Amino acid sequence: MVAKPWGVNVLPAPFEGQEGGERIGEIWFEPLPAADQLLVKYIFTSEALSVQVHPSDAQTLADGLGCQGKEECWLILQAEPGAKLGIGFIDEISADAMRASAKDGSIENLLAWHPVEAGDFIYIPANTVHAIGAGVSLIEVQQNSDITYRLYDYGRPRELHLENAIAIAAGMPHDPLLRSHVPETGHEVLVDGPLFRLDRLEGDIREDVFARYTGPLLVIPQEGSALVAGEMVQAGQCALAENLSFVGMEEGSKVLIARSI
Template identity: 60%
Template sequence: MTVSRALETKSVEKVWGRETLPAPFNAPEGQRIGEIWFEPPPELPELLVKYLFTSEKLSVQLHPSDAQAPEGSRGKEECWLVLTADPGAQLAVGFTRDVSPDEMRAAALDGSIEQLLAWHDVQPGDFIYLDAGTVHAIGAGLSLIEVQQNSDITYRLYDYGRPRELHLDQGVAIAHGYPQPERLRRHVPDTGEVSLVDGPHFRLDWLDGAPSDEAKARYGDRALLVIPVDAPVTLAGEEIVAGGCGLAASLDDVAFARGGRALIAQPV
């Protein structure tokens, strides 16, 4: 039986993290927090929710699909919702043109892969879905919500000279060497309800207040994750504040603030 509750939070220091975080978050003095993520509950082990905060570029990387992941492992498809963006902040997703495996490898080795990537200026409310094999990088000056398959398999192609392992053989072998389809990028309006993802691995909805009957039908009487963005939600009498994440036995267990924006997510 699923018990609705808040999920445990973990803060992770990163070289590309930030000492000052946007509200409602706070970084301990002297720490560069790059990730705040929520322990996946046993009832929904397939999904992981994170907040990301960047002061520098992240590595150029990609992730395998379920079929490409090592035996016994899950692949990783993910999506980003931009919460805050400094002027000029960018996300790199896919390439500006078709790139062969040999060209991709050579560009990763000499650093010119940065110039081959399609860098997009972003603003709060921009949403991008990353299917497995998409080469990508997160730029500086951003805070994001990331919803993903619960997997830590990352193949780095380029890391700006940082002393971390690269995975050129594995990455180049499965990388999409072409531009990302535009349909995987959109801007989410400030108000209203939007179905952002509906498979193949999870569904994700953006809510402005209580969910519609259509959303209730999609999610049914099954467990889901609730991510309040700018107002608290209540799960079976327990308040989950903005910046938190909760497990709900079903949508019937969740009370949404009027006009408060939230995300809900569920494995397919």
């Protein structure tokens, strides 16, 4: 449980009653060695997150940071009426204009704000300037890195990283092919590289899924439950399976599986 100034006082199901008096913004599942390149989070917002950007693997290597970069994706679980995500810019913008807009706060108005609802899915490549708006609950699957450069934070008393952010930020719109709505039922390939895979399973696991998921993988029930090595894993939990043959689907359940490439 990670307290955040933009978090919520009351967590939704299946986490209700676990707040401990704090405003919880994120729930992290601590990675195990066999899958430590990926991190799974739940995120809950009552206010907008900062306008931020993350570096790529190549950029962290060039900067001598000693860790991987951060690409991430979001599956929206709940969204209040009017909830939005800021992803990329409406129009191309220069580094100087981005810097000036971050300083005076107008960067918020230059982002492309996309209305969202439950079932929406968004992939965020490294270097994409983005912000999660208020009233959203989502599952995030990301490279296991917490390098975040904030450009703007609505006047909150937190550190900004303007020059680091400007050095890596892509001043352009987000690719619409990286945004989709996941159908209510069936198997869906959500991410197939270049850094990790993510699928939503429902029903029997197909042979082609076994071919794509060799070795250890993460199992994240979205609705219902799954069996991992004979143990029940419920929605709101995350498990590590030695391989996909150790995973059993419970009838009517929707389950995310993920692995790094």
